Amino acid sequence: xxxxxxxxxxxxxxxxxxxxxFHALSEVSLELPAGHVVGxxxxxxxxxxxxxxxxxxxxxxxxxxxxxxxxxxxxxxxLTLPKWKLPLVRGTGxxxxxxxxxxxxxxxxxxxxxxxxxxxxxKMRESGQAPGLVPGSEGFDYSKREGPKPADxxxxxxxxxxxxxxxxxxxxxxxxxxxxxxxxYLRLVRINDPETxxxxxxxxxxxxxxxxxxxxxxxxxKPSLLIADEPTSAxxxxxxxxxxxxxxxxIEEIRTSILFISHDLxxxxxxxxxxxxxxxxxxxxxxxVDDVYEHPxxxxxxxxxxxxxxxxxxxxxxxxxxxxxxxxxxxxxxxxFHPRCPLAKPVCSDDPGPVLEVQKGTAAGHEAAxxxxxxxxxxx
Amino acid sequence: MTARSSSTGIGADxxxxxxxxxxxxxxxxxGSRGLYRVLRANPLTLVGFAxxxxxxxxxxxxxxxxxxxxxxxxxxxxxxxxxxxxxxCPTVGNQSFCAxxxxxxxxxxxxxxxxxxxxxxxxxxxxxxxxxxxIAGFALLTGGGLGLIAGFWDRPxxxxxxxxxxxxxxxxVFLAFPSLVLALAIAASLGRGTIPSIIAILLTWWPYYVRxxxxxxxxxxxxxxxxxxxAAGVAEWRILFRHVLRxxxxxxxxxxxxxxxxxxxxxxxxSFIGIGVPPxxxxxxxxxxxxxxxxxxxxxxxxxxxxxxxxxxxxxxLLGDGLRDIxxxxxxxxxxxxxxxxxxxxxxxxxxxxxx
Numbered sequence: 001x002x003x004x005x006x007x008x009x010x011x012x013x014x015x016x017x018x019x020x021x022f023h024a025l026s027e028v029s030l031e032l033p034a035g036h037v038v039g040x041x042x043x044x045x046x047x048x049x050x051x052x053x054x055x056x057x058x059x060x061x062x063x064x065x066x067x068x069x070x071x072x073x074x075x076x077x078x079l080t081l082p083k084w085k086l087p088l089v090r091g092t093g094x095x096x097x098x099x100x101x102x103x104x105x106x107x108x109x110x111x112x113x114x115x116x117x118x119x120x121x122x123k124m125r126e127s128g129q130a131p132g133l134v135p136g137s138e139g140f141d142y143s144k145r146e147g148p149k150p151a152d153x154x155x156x157x158x159x160x161x162x163x164x165x166x167x168x169x170x171x172x173x174x175x176x177x178x179x180x181x182x183x184x185y186l187r188l189v190r191i192n193d194p195e196t197x198x199x200x201x202x203x204x205x206x207x208x209x210x211x212x213x214x215x216x217x218x219x220x221x222k223p224s225l226l227i228a229d230e231p232t233s234a235x236x237x238x239x240x241x242x243x244x245x246x247x248x249x250x251i252e253e254i255r256t257s258i259l260f261i262s263h264d265l266x267x268x269x270x271x272x273x274x275x276x277x278x279x280x281x282x283x284x285x286x287x288x289v290d291d292v293y294e295h296p297x298x299x300x301x302x303x304x305x306x307x308x309x310x311x312x313x314x315x316x317x318x319x320x321x322x323x324x325x326x327x328x329x330x331x332x333x334x335x336x337f338h339p340r341c342p343l344a345k346p347v348c349s350d351d352p353g354p355v356l357e358v359q360k361g362t363a364a365g366h367e368a369a370x371x372x373x374x375x376x377x378x379x380x
Numbered sequence: 381m382t383a384r385s386s387s388t389g390i391g392a393d394x395x396x397x398x399x400x401x402x403x404x405x406x407x408x409x410x411g412s413r414g415l416y417r418v419l420r421a422n423p424l425t426l427v428g429f430a431x432x433x434x435x436x437x438x439x440x441x442x443x444x445x446x447x448x449x450x451x452x453x454x455x456x457x458x459x460x461x462x463x464x465x466x467x468x469c470p471t472v473g474n475q476s477f478c479a480x481x482x483x484x485x486x487x488x489x490x491x492x493x494x495x496x497x498x499x500x501x502x503x504x505x506x507x508x509x510x511x512x513x514x515i516a517g518f519a520l521l522t523g524g525g526l527g528l529i530a531g532f533w534d535r536p537x538x539x540x541x542x543x544x545x546x547x548x549x550x551x552x553v554f555l556a557f558p559s560l561v562l563a564l565a566i567a568a569s570l571g572r573g574t575i576p577s578i579i580a581i582l583l584t585w586w587p588y589y590v591r592x593x594x595x596x597x598x599x600x601x602x603x604x605x606x607x608x609x610x611a612a613g614v615a616e617w618r619i620l621f622r623h624v625l626r627x628x629x630x631x632x633x634x635x636x637x638x639x640x641x642x643x644x645x646x647x648x649x650x651s652f653i654g655i656g657v658p659p660x661x662x663x664x665x666x667x668x669x670x671x672x673x674x675x676x677x678x679x680x681x682x683x684x685x686x687x688x689x690x691x692x693x694x695x696x697x698l699l700g701d702g703l704r705d706i707x708x709x710x711x712x713x714x715x716x717x718x719x720x721x722x723x724x725x726x727x728x729x730x731x732x733x734x735x736x
Contacts, residue, residue: 058607062536084616091613098611103604108626108709121613132613176403177396201709217612
């Protein structure tokens with residue numbers, strides 16, 4: 001099997017704040033084959049967003065600190081990549097849609113300015129005028145760069161008279177050249193009257209519109225990998241449905257892989273091929289979404305699925321899990337779920353705890369970080 | 381989705397240049413329309429704007445009219461009298477009364493040496509305005525630039541953090557002295573004169589901008605839209621100069637306009653103390669200083685330069701206040717909605733409707 005597009009190995013991230021060290025991610029491993037949609041589900045504070053931000057290295061460091069691990073994207077280890085090269089990977093390589101549509105658009109710029117900037121970045125990279133990772137290219141190639149060379153500026157006449165000289169003159173693209181492209185992408189995300197919307201400021205748009213524009217921005221760069229960090233959580237349910245339908249259609253239209261992060265089991269079931277379940281910074285289960293939902297192999301997944309409300313049944317209060325999520329600065333020894341686990345045995349508190357093993361090429365396999373995953377099926 | 385291939389023909393190039401030019405014109409029109417609306421909605425800003433325009437045009441005219449008219453053979457001066465000419469003083473008995481109160485002949489009266497105060501106040505205008513803009517502008521560029529660096533690259537353990545720390549500590553050292561006292565000390569050690577006192581204020585004025593800019597950068601740089609820009613692959617320097625700078629420009633520009641007035645006052649203070657401009661050069665602070673002892677005897681000699689400072693400072697303060705509204709897209713659009721029914725509110729309504 002070919003190398004996966006994204007491979008995360010043993011990624012651990014801490015937050016070092018005054019109150020102590022919080023282990024936001026502990027030994028998270030997963031892989032995302034090209035063309036797949038991988039969902040990550042878990043409750044608030046389990047490290048989903050930290051994972052989403054850690055992959056393109058968008059965490060604030062400090063307070064965050066990547067303790068160990070490897071993030072291989074198209075064969076490059078993003079964690080050891082020099083910092084100045086990261087912008088070359090972001091955008092056309094890995095793009096991201098954020099949780100807060102309200103603040104994710106720059107209030108000082110019109111929609112057009114922001115959309116066109118994204119289109120410009122992609123076009124400059126595709127044409128080799130700016131370095132950067134674009135789908136199909138192998139890493140960065142500075143030798144392909146064709147922009148005007150600094151030495152030319154000294155000898156070039158201010159107003160070139162010959163047509164061929166004029167050609168190089170406007171080689172560097174400006175964002176006003178991309179009005180048509182920006183319009184295309186607004187139509188792609190089903191925005192009515194894109195001509196008008198393009199000239200509005202973000203504060204004049206609703207949350208759903210802004211989120212769609214964010215998606216348009218991310219897609220206009222045609223990334224190999226799109227990380228969607230709870231793209232629909234801030235939206236109300238009807239707009240959520242619109243955005244999800246849209247994203248599904250777009251996956252077909254623009255071939256891109258998605259890491260889809262959500263706390264909503266239903267949304268994940270709708271969107272993802274594979275799903276990873278997170279608990280207290282650990283990835284506790286990973287497998288094809290139908291398999292995980294039908295036959296969970298980790299007691300936490302089982303409990304999570306059981307506590308999801310079912311609109312067709314009304315048989316008393318929703319089942320809930322006793323106890324609460326452990327403090328991330330004082331994780332229990334061994335399996336961090338054992339204090340709340342109905343299957344817990346003494347072995348569960350022994351260090352190191354069970355580890356989810358993702359074997360290379362078994363992305364479709366179904367793994368759980370539990371010693372007793374065979375017994376989970378027997379739980380109520 | 382149609383991917384438009386970029387044609388490389390010359391016609392397409394010309395088209396592209398044209399569309400860029402049109403977009404530029406559009407921006408200019410949008411900007412001027414915003415200015416017009418804010419001015420109409422806010423009379424105080426209009427007063428400030430009108431005063432600044434008037435002062436600036438007068439200053440420019442004062443500088444360029446004499447040489448140009450001389451070149452055409454008809455020397456012309458915009459001041460009724462030579463600012464340094466000693467006019468004949470009326471005498472009563474064997475006593476001469478040089479300081480005359482304001483009259484139709486001398487709008488602002490004359491001083492004790494018999495010089496026309498109106499001409500002197502007018503002559504001082506270009507110098508004082510230039511000093512205000514020069515010093516505040518220099519402070520904005522240096523202080524603002526240093527503040528941008530210090531605010532943006534402050535991750536502990538990096539070279540940027542060391543540079544930022546150095547900038548901030550030097551700034552603290554400057555801020556530890558009262559800037560006026562420091563400016564006086566520098567001006568005094570450089571010797572009396574216009575240039576030394578300008579240098580003195582230049583050297584002490586930038587730290588405030590460093591503080592202001594750094595604080596604003598720190599507030600903006602962790603906003604989600606900055607992270608979003610970073611996620612879109614925008615280079616760091618571009619994030620700083622486009623996404624961050626555009627969002628902090630508003631307080632900076634407002635502070636700058638108000639600061640032009642403050643610089644004038646400080647410069648006048650230095651002249652007033654007697655370290656700044658030599659007495660023969662007309663300068664507002666200088667004029668107040670020269671006759672401050674006679675405030676009760678010939679008030680007009682002191683009051684009119686004081687009034688000139690007051691009006692100039694007020695004009696820039698009012699303008700700065702209004703600029704805040706013009707620079708913020710939110711209030712600009714709100715004003716435009718209040719003023720006229722354009723297509724913008726209709727579009728916003730469509731937008732809200734479309735999103736369901």
